[in-house]
Structure formats: C-alpha cells, structure tokens
Amino acid sequence: MAELSSVIRDFRESGDLDAVANLPRLRFLDDRARPLLGATVLPEVTKDNNRYIEEDFALVDMIADDTDRYSPVRFKASGAQLASFEVALGDSSIGRQMGAAEYDRLVSLLGSNASFEQLADVVIGFAASIARGLTYKAEKQRWDAIIAGSVVRRVGNTTETIVYPTATGQRTAIAGAWTSDAYDPFDDIMAVQEFAATMGYDGIARIITSRKVLHILVGNEKMAYRSGAYSEGPGGVAFRSSADQGKLGNYLSSNGLPQIETYDSRYSDTTGRFRFMDENSVVYIFDTGRANEEALELSGADQSAFMPESAGTVGYVGVGKVGGYNTPGRVVNVLHPDDHPKRVLGEGLMTHLPVFTEPNGYAVHTSIH
C-alpha cells in the first residue's frame, strides 16, 4: 500500500510539482474547464528578470519626406515608439491546508489498498487547486488593468497602485441608458469603432461582456430595429418578430463587428464569490495582429490550442522568478508534516504583473445600465 507521505516526498524530489504548477491548462481554464478570457487577451509570458523596462510597443510608422535627389536622408527623431513602461513584477502567494478531518476522510475513501496512482491524483488535484489560486489572481489583475486602468497591490498596510496609460475616449462610463428604448446603444459602439480607427487599428476583433449586458442589447428596441426584428407591414405598420442574439450577431457582422463573447466567471475568496470582469462593462479588443508565440504553442491534452490564433493580444502578464528560485514560473509546494494531527499543507507563489504592449489596443465601456 502506498503512503500519502511517500507519494508527496516523491513528487517534491522529482520536480513534478513545478510541472503541475505550470500546466498550460491552468493558465487558460478555470476549475470547470471554462476559458479564462483574460488569458487570451493578456497571456502569460515568462520573464527572466523581475524588473525591466518594456519597450516592445507598437511602432508608429512615420511618413517619408520629400528630398532632393542627392541630399542625405532625413532622420525623424521622435515618435518611433509610443512609450516605455517600467515593469516591476509583484509577488502573490497562497497557503492552503488539507486539515485533519479532510485527511481522515481521504484516507478512508482511498481505503487500505490505495495505489500510488490514486494518491498521486489526490496530490496533483491539491497542487493544481493551489496553482489555480495564483492564476485566478493574475486573471483578476488583468481585468482590473483593462477595466479600471489600474492594479492595486496591497500588502499589509502598504498600498501600491500601478496605473496604466489611458487615451481620451478609451475608458468611458456610458451615460445614456442602454435599457431605454429611446436610446441607441449602437451609437456608442460605433464611437469605439471610430476610436479604434483613430488609434490606427483596422477594427474591433473581440467584444467581451456579461450575459446581462448582452440581454440588455437584445432587448433594446432600437437595436431590435437595427437587427431587423421590425418590418414594415401593409399600411406602414411595423411588425416585430422576436429579437434574438442571432439577429443581433448578424447585424454586428454586417457592420464589421465580431460576435459578442460573454464572460461571467467568478473566483472565490474567504468573503464570497466575485466576478473577474465587471458585470456592467463591455471590453472591445482591437485587431492588433500581435501574436503571442509562447501562448500559441501551448495546447491541451487533445492537442487543441488554448489561444484562438485569430485573436490579437494587447499585452501579456509577465511571470518572473519567485524569491529563492532560479527559473521563472509559478511555484507550488506540498508538505506532509510528520507530527500530529495528520495533515497536508500547500503553498503557492508567483511573481507577476499585467503589461500592455498595445496600450491603445482596446477600449472599455463601464456603468452600462
């Protein structure tokens, strides 16, 4: 019969816990295998340094000048890069305990003939749950950065706010009521298309919002008119057929817009369950064409890629080295102390921060009502 303590010791010594902590699926999926959409917009990228200057920003193409045939070329001194951003990755950690009662239940469930594989599954499940606490933290920071334009790191009484650049019109609160049939939400959506064009992008590649906002859009009468749910009958009478997501989707497509993706995933904390992404917001990701090679190469057990190849990214989440470790990545430790009561302890650590390499490659509408 295999002993849980010896399985854990084997895992620690073989380095398999590090592999579990950095499993590709943990980066992109939640505990119910639903996608973490932020991870496809700002995928993780491992970084050898925890502090560096990010200069890989979108280049501004500058127009050539008229010159004389034999005169030297004229250099354009400024405007080659939009900006640089000093990145200081921050630390997150989580500690969990499989207590004595849970431990007892586990042992009785497994019975006296528990195989090494059965016990290994338990250890992997526990380690993955701890690693997910870290990937959830990164996901929450992504949506804070995108929607609020800032990430607040709070350690004890010390608060550090990382503020990201915002262009005029990039993060706006919606003043008009999308729930009002007298108001046309599509005017606001078109304003984002114009903003994208102003910033030099071809258009909007993704629209991400909550199911609540999607329902508001489907239910809005002006949107129903736009999407063809009304038609002229005899004598000029308007007949309304049912407005639905299909009609809305067709209308968006015919206006060069993508299908709306809904994102309602939540994370748990000791005080309750909270959304990663604000329920009353819409995030528009522009067609940046910026691929993330590290993320594109990752695939699940069935060889299917986690990253949609067509989706551009607007940056990344830098994952650096945890204090005391030589290689970048998440670290998960599982311990089995020998003293009484029997228990399994787990700890996870990660050094990370979202970074935008396309600082104007997205727009946000908040306060939708």
Next chain:
Amino acid sequence: MELSREYTYAGKVYGPTSENIPKEAQEAIREVEKSLENFKYPGNATDDQGAPSPSEGSKG
C-alpha cells in the same frame, strides 16, 4: 460642468474639460455620476480600504 471622468453619450465622448455639453447628455451624466459616487470595483467589493473605481486609471 465639471466631470470626474469621461462619459459617452449618443456616441460622443465628454471629458472633464468638455464644454457645451447638450442638456440631455448633462442630465444623463449627472444621474450616472450620482450612482458612481459610492461605486467600488467588483473585484475589491469587500475591501473597505478604498478600491479604485473603473475610471480612476483614466486620470493617470
């Protein structure tokens, strides 16, 4: 009209320095400003130490 953040109304963006905001937009913005006064970003909803509102970053 002093605004604490940027607003979109009928496809037009109005910021802290905008002038000549149409009356109906002013009314809508006032309503939203009122509702946002006590707004806390959902991720920090249980944190009483002062979480950022969705538009605080726009000041940076």
